[in-house]
Amino acid sequence: MIEADPIADQVCLDAMLTWARRYTPWLAVEGLDERGGAGLWLDITGCSHLFGGEQALLEDFEARLRRLGFASRLGLADTPGAAWAAARSLASSGASARVPEGEQRTHLAALPTTALRLSTRTLETLNRLGVRTLSDLLVLPRAPLTRRFGREVCLRLDQLLGRVDEPLSPEMERLPYVARINFAEPIGRTEDVEAALHDLLDSLCVRLEKDRRGIRRLVFEVFRVDNTAERIAVGTGQAVRRPEHLFRLFRDKLDGLDAGFGIEFLMLTVTVTDPMESEQGRIRTGAESETAVASKSGRDLALLIDRLEARLGSGRIVRPQRRASHIPERAVGFVRALDRLNQTVLPGDAREVALLHSDIGRLRPGVRPIHLLPKPEPVDPLPVCSDAPPVRMVPLPGFSWRRQTYPLAAAEGPERIAGAWWRGALPSDRSREEQSYFTLCEDGGAVREYWRVESESGARFWLFYLPFPVMRKEAGHQSRWFLHGLFA
Amino acid sequence: MHDVSHRPPKLDALRAHIQAIEGLPRETEAVLPFGLADIDQVLPWGGLPLACLHHVVGADDALGARGFAPSAVTFVAALTARLKERGTVLWCLPRYKAADTLYGPALDMLGLGEEALVIARAKDETEALWAMEEGLCCPDVSAVIGSFAAPLNLTAERRLQLAAERGGTTGFLLQPGLAAASASAAVTRWRVGAAPSAVPLWPGLGKTRWTLTLDRCRQGTPHSWIVEWCDETCTFRLAAPLCDRSLDPSPSPITAQQRTGPLRAVA
Numbered sequence: 001m002i003e004a005d006p007i008a009d010q011v012c013l014d015a016m017l018t019w020a021r022r023y024t025p026w027l028a029v030e031g032l033d034e035r036g037g038a039g040l041w042l043d044i045t046g047c048s049h050l051f052g053g054e055q056a057l058l059e060d061f062e063a064r065l066r067r068l069g070f071a072s073r074l075g076l077a078d079t080p081g082a083a084w085a086a087a088r089s090l091a092s093s094g095a096s097a098r099v100p101e102g103e104q105r106t107h108l109a110a111l112p113t114t115a116l117r118l119s120t121r122t123l124e125t126l127n128r129l130g131v132r133t134l135s136d137l138l139v140l141p142r143a144p145l146t147r148r149f150g151r152e153v154c155l156r157l158d159q160l161l162g163r164v165d166e167p168l169s170p171e172m173e174r175l176p177y178v179a180r181i182n183f184a185e186p187i188g189r190t191e192d193v194e195a196a197l198h199d200l201l202d203s204l205c206v207r208l209e210k211d212r213r214g215i216r217r218l219v220f221e222v223f224r225v226d227n228t229a230e231r232i233a234v235g236t237g238q239a240v241r242r243p244e245h246l247f248r249l250f251r252d253k254l255d256g257l258d259a260g261f262g263i264e265f266l267m268l269t270v271t272v273t274d275p276m277e278s279e280q281g282r283i284r285t286g287a288e289s290e291t292a293v294a295s296k297s298g299r300d301l302a303l304l305i306d307r308l309e310a311r312l313g314s315g316r317i318v319r320p321q322r323r324a325s326h327i328p329e330r331a332v333g334f335v336r337a338l339d340r341l342n343q344t345v346l347p348g349d350a351r352e353v354a355l356l357h358s359d360i361g362r363l364r365p366g367v368r369p370i371h372l373l374p375k376p377e378p379v380d381p382l383p384v385c386s387d388a389p390p391v392r393m394v395p396l397p398g399f400s401w402r403r404q405t406y407p408l409a410a411a412e413g414p415e416r417i418a419g420a421w422w423r424g425a426l427p428s429d430r431s432r433e434e435q436s437y438f439t440l441c442e443d444g445g446a447v448r449e450y451w452r453v454e455s456e457s458g459a460r461f462w463l464f465y466l467p468f469p470v471m472r473k474e475a476g477h478q479s480r481w482f483l484h485g486l487f488a
Numbered sequence: 489m490h491d492v493s494h495r496p497p498k499l500d501a502l503r504a505h506i507q508a509i510e511g512l513p514r515e516t517e518a519v520l521p522f523g524l525a526d527i528d529q530v531l532p533w534g535g536l537p538l539a540c541l542h543h544v545v546g547a548d549d550a551l552g553a554r555g556f557a558p559s560a561v562t563f564v565a566a567l568t569a570r571l572k573e574r575g576t577v578l579w580c581l582p583r584y585k586a587a588d589t590l591y592g593p594a595l596d597m598l599g600l601g602e603e604a605l606v607i608a609r610a611k612d613e614t615e616a617l618w619a620m621e622e623g624l625c626c627p628d629v630s631a632v633i634g635s636f637a638a639p640l641n642l643t644a645e646r647r648l649q650l651a652a653e654r655g656g657t658t659g660f661l662l663q664p665g666l667a668a669a670s671a672s673a674a675v676t677r678w679r680v681g682a683a684p685s686a687v688p689l690w691p692g693l694g695k696t697r698w699t700l701t702l703d704r705c706r707q708g709t710p711h712s713w714i715v716e717w718c719d720e721t722c723t724f725r726l727a728a729p730l731c732d733r734s735l736d737p738s739p740s741p742i743t744a745q746q747r748t749g750p751l752r753a754v755a
Contacts, residue, residue, distance in 0.1 A: 307622055320596075322592065366720075368594045370561050374589060
């Protein structure tokens with residue numbers, strides 16, 4: 001036994017309605033009632049020839065439903081009433097019932113009175129009176145019937161026979177969010193396009209407001225008279241419904257628009273929407289509360305990021321984000337500022353994560369440079385003079401980097417950072433240069449000893465030394481000292 | 489604050505009029521105090537005025553010539569980190585290699601964490617300027633920083649200054665060392681360079697020191713300080729008086745030899 005689930009039934013019926021739109025645009029759902037008589041109405045007037053006739057349409061319909069896993073009972077007749085009767089009383093699963101044109105009376109006369117859509121009470125009374133079939137009912141005079149049962153019986157009978165019209169009220173298709181403007185004369189000025197775009201955005205935003213949805217992605221298409229078109233797409237980080245904001249996203253891109261011989265029509269399509277509740281206006285009581293509200297909402301920031309992304313290009317607006325790694329150049333990544341940040345730390349290697357959360361991984365402030373060179377650059381250490389007094393424990397007297405010599409005055413270190421040795425070496429099929437850089441910088445790399453050093457002028461550098469020579473000389477790096485960053 | 493009681497009222501009115509023309513922050517408006525009496529006294533507003541444009545350049549040294557100004561960058565980052573309560577900080581970087589090497593963990597330690605900072609990478613200066621202007625007008629942004637390799641023209645700076653006034657947001661123009669100080673629409677210009685640190689009592693490095701120079705200041709006078717930066721508290725303080733400073737930078741024996749004489753390599 002399966003418990004009734006009317007909501008699921010309704011959802012299924014709605015889905016089926018959408019599916020059945022392949023046969024006709026004129027569709028309706030017959031709601032669930034106490035008799036469990038839910039179903040679909042299809043008005044196929046003028047549609048059946050597309051499928052090779054009524055019988056072919058019925059067979060196609062039945063076969064497709066069967067493939068979808070539904071057992072169906074289909075009835076086809078001149079009137080909704082007759083089709084209803086045919087589907088429920090004539091058809092059986094797998095065999096549809098088609099009532100030929102104008103032959104309801106002959107085809108359906110033998111059916112029981114249940115084939116009329118009558119209430120249970122009326123049916124019981126009719127049954128008690130010995131009226132079992134439609135033919136019994138058809139011979140009775142109409143006036144006493146109406147007096148006894150009200151208009152119901154005669155109305156249903158007339159609807160079945162087509163003496164009374166029974167229009168279906170179709171389910172409206174949910175239209176996509178598209179707006180379009182046609183011009184009587186081709187236009188070419190940017191101002192005109194902008195004005196038209198404003199109108200399109202306004203009309204779309206009103207519709208979206210009603211449906212409580214906001215725009216995430218929007219495509220603006222410009223069709224020229226010579227049958228060429230141009231597409232401009234913009235996206236937003238949050239659902240938006242402000243025409244003026246959306247307009248600003250387009251404005252810069254409109255500058256480069258080529259009108260050609262003239263623009264015939266414009267079309268604006270919303271391709272992605274998100275649910276969005278109505279916006280509430282801000283109440284401003286003073287300068288202070290205004291900033292407080294602004295910083296909390298963050299809405300304007302999202303709009304700003306949208307605008308920046310629209311102009312600078314996708315992925316150019318970023319936020320730095322920590323990555324679980326102890327290797328300096330891998331410890332930070334950038335994520336798109338639009339993407340919602342769910343995690344505070346980007347995923348990394350499990351061991352690196354463990355190390356980062358350990359006490360060793362916690363950094364003392366000031367031990368990381370403000371500038372980190374993307375690739376450590378080899379520096380030339382200045383030679384040591386044996387007779388000079390050692391200066392404040394510096395590991396090397398000085399170095400030269402980018403053709404400039406920096407004599408050192410002080411140093412602190414070393415901080416030893418091991419590479420991710422648990423990862424294998426780079427496959428040997430890579431080029432030698434690539435391999436040497438890999439050994440130096442990437443995973444599975446060498447141990448580095450980092451020194452913070454200060455030059456005589458006060459500039460501070462982050463140098464590292466490779467205590468174990470990992471590179472062959474021919475790999476290109478002569479030096480074992482590298483500059484990796486600059487401190488304030 | 490300057491004492492105005494003895495001045496004739498007409499002069500005051502004129503000054504106020506000029507202020508209004510120049511679009512300078514009025515005294516009632518927001519100010520970010522340095523928390524250092526010596527510096528705050530020199531600034532006519534009692535601190536760094538907000539809602540206007542500031543110019544910060546790096547020292548004119550070897551690093552500056554290579555496009556790096558780590559001290560100036562840290563100075564600006566530390567100042568804007570104090571403003572983050574008011575909103576996000578937007579950092580606009582044109583395609584300029586040295587600027588794009590900012591290291592997140594260090595910014596994090598300065599108080600400019602990942603949630604407080606948005607970085608805009610622009611193709612060129614025009615785009616970066618546009619992004620700065622947009623950011624300055626956004627109420628959710630507290631400060632906008634623009635890193636530029638070369639000085640901007642006066643019109644661009646003026647535009648930024650106007651946008652900052654309009655939006656109530658503080659703008660910072662960040663440049664590596666400049667030899668010639670050109671005219672600027674910014675309200676103040678700072679020059680930040682590294683200074684030799686004091687010898688600490690323990691082996692290693694002492695606290696970071698900068699020479700902080702107020703090059704230009706509307707209604708104020710230029711001034712220079714040596715400040716010490718504390719990594720733990722993210723604050724400045726004036727470096728200890730002269731007697732505590734590191735030795736006079738007379739060339740040490742090693743460097744003298746290295747610069748002039750033949751070198752003796754030691755294996």
